[in-house]
Amino acid sequence: MSDTLDTLHGKEDRMHNPMNDNSPPTPQRRSWTSIALAWVMAVAGLWLILFANAVTPIEFNQWGITARSLDGLFPGIVAAPFLHVGIGHLASNTIPLFVLGLVASLRDIRAFAFALPIIVVISGLGAWLLSGSNSITVGASGVVFGLLGYLLGRGVFLRHISDIAIAVFVMVIYGSMLWGVLPTRPYISWQAHLFGFIGGILAAYLFSRMLQRTSETQEWPGALHSHQAT
Template identity: 45%
Template sequence: MRRTDPNDPSSISREIKTHVGILGGIVGLLWLIEIIDVFLGGRLNFYGIIPRTSIGLRGILFAPFLHSNFAHLISNTIPFITLGWFVMLRETSDFFLVSAIVAIASGVGVWLFGSAGIHLGASGVIFGYFGFLLSRAYFERSALAVALSLAVALLYGGLIWGVLPTRIGISWEGHLFGFVGGIVAARWLSKRR
């Protein structure tokens, strides 16, 4: 991806349109999948992660796109857009790389260590963005990374409790391994720079 020239308003405008298109497209896809799932009587949810089963492995790929109901999807939509956009701010390509790393880390962690049942939802990815944005300041030590880390801590600092088994029916394992995946992604991207 091309870097945005901060002195060129049209370049910044193009970059923002790209961000809106990517995030809007993904959120639109999530909502479309949930609408289809409602018409199918929730059958798509069986494509989530089922820990320690061979069929549950497919959920590593599909689980971030599936939600148990509209309330679940609504609770994930705003943090996904906000934190996803923060991940994109330096380079749009970071978003795709971080998304892949945290989705795989969250999915594999849930498959290996998750409690019985079907695990699904984008929250593992959201916690991965959270971990990435918080830890990026430590690894990069740039003014932008520190400012973003502080903003994320102020806006979403309460998320940290989601990595603990505090509520029944919430895949805290997905949150925890997504968060760890975000730290790994921050470390890896800072080394590449």
């Protein structure tokens, strides 16, 4: 009898031992994994595009943003973040793009999906309007600066403790990047950097306003009923 009870207790211990927990991952954990994998694939895709540009006779960078040219406006604004001049150019963008993009996506994937097109369009328009004549702008750095501005903007406009903590984190790690919005280096598109950063801040502001209006809309019926009941 004691052997049977010992066996049953042993099974219970194994069932409640976290180390032996073979339960499937939670939806939240699967979501985080999927987002991280998506960013790994996105960055890998940028390197594949660079490799294809090097080994094929077609010059992909011709589809970048040609300043003040209708032909360079589209597909230039959309294509430019996927194109890079060389290994050094892409290498300098890879880690900050992955880190900032991953943080922004994990914080709020729907808000990230809202912010990214705003960043791409405003960064591209800034480069298109203000770059030198006949210049072609390529690279993901405008998106990188946009994500930096977006994460900092969330801390300012949303004022949630998590967003403030993230803003402090990215400022400590990548705050020195802000010098890149100034015309300090030749052949570097400070225009794309500056307007990308502005686009990120604008996206954070617009998203905060959307949340505020949604909150007011949801609270109004309750306030109305409360008034009628008195």
